[in-house]
Amino acid sequence: MNIRTITIGVLAVLILAGLAVSVQAAKPGTNFNGPHDTLNIIGKDVDWKGNGEGYDNGNTMFVPDNTSEFNITVWDEGVETVIPGIQIDITQGDEFTVIDGNAFDDGTCAFQLAPGKYNVYIAAKAKPNAYTNIVGWVKANDTYYFDIGDVQVSKSKKAQWTDATDLFYVSAKEEPDAIGMLSPGDDVWVFDYLNNLNTFDSALYPDPSYFWQYDNHGSKLVQIRFYEA
Template sequence: MPINNARRPMDSHHYKNGGETVKKVLLMVAMALVMVLSGALAVSAAPKGIDFNGAHFNLNLIGKAKTMPGDYNNPDRHTMFVPTDTSDFSFNLNTPNNLDQETMAGVKINMTQGSEFAVLDGNATDGEGSFQLGPGKYRVYIAVKAKMPKTPGNVQIDGWVEAYDNLGQLWYYINVGTVTVSKNKTWTDASTLFYVNTTEDTFDFLTGSEANYEPGLGMWVFDYMAGLDAWVTDDYNLSDLAYFWQFQNDGAKLIQVRFYPVN
């Protein structure tokens, strides 16, 4: 039987299905464009002078349900283990202090600054970890990338400056920033944790407009502590200065922290 290769006109059934397919393809293309544009907007939202896709140090805080064995002290590491649920955790404060309390909720992550980035104590599942920043000043971004099932996956981080007043024989704990991060597709600007503004400065050490420091942020926290350490007045003689994070986790399994150098 000869084969008829002539094209048959497309009937209404075929035309309808073809139209639906085209609509689906166009919808998928539109959704893809929205995702691309959303990503572009997220990048463009980065502070002026910061290349969000440029060089940075990445620290991964990995949530664990149980206490990890060992200390994981390795300067080359980019990871630190933290509890996925810190509701039963607290750490001791020096007393007497201006907060009139002996403990603080969550786990403590000590922050210092040195010649390079380094994870000094990578195991905070025992209640305390330590991290060293490299030299310079940074803008800092945080994102929760994963959470445990049936948990909010929220993370709250408070930055604290600790100082002892030799004149008043009192320990001071100064909150210099609070950031709450939830599971989503955007990065939260957490730079306020590392800068002290005139409102947060309990000692009235900062002078002039905040515009004299990092615009909109204030003084780099480690510069602030160095200044306080050398500053003596009739009211204060401060020593033993330190900076740490009060870290509280409600189910997040992976928290990423990015440090971008400020030019």
């Protein structure tokens, strides 16, 4: 696999991947009023003691508003690498729900998407001048990590939604050694990719998973909407 450098805030991290896809602002005229699932990520002081079980039908999680004291360990061909932020594990199942809404106990949260594929939009809803970096990661064993996209969201005077759909698609550009599963120009829904990876060689790629690296710098509320594609 290719080794490249990405910059997250002020930290440059060598990772095992191809070029990440930059997410773009939503196109003018995008309809945000249709049926959708919503995930609310609420930033709290680092010493917050709430239970983090969420509310509003399980669509809320609580994270530090400043994640400088948190990090995630990944492996680059067996070399341990530390990247900033908390980890948000994402799976897909029967319904949309938050599984673990508290990042304060162990630096991780988790939520489950409902069946299907989605167009995904992200917006920061509180505290101007704060920002959050989100990177999507695929993991299949201790040496097989790569990122499939990244986005930075911040609150501005305009309530602008960012199209983050690419955080959920794997392309041959991002993972050129995808063992024949991807052709140039292909974009594969990440959970389909994980299933294919496991089917190809479950011993070599055991329990493939997808997670977000959530690197928060003051954001009090980040909202993610999922519209069925």
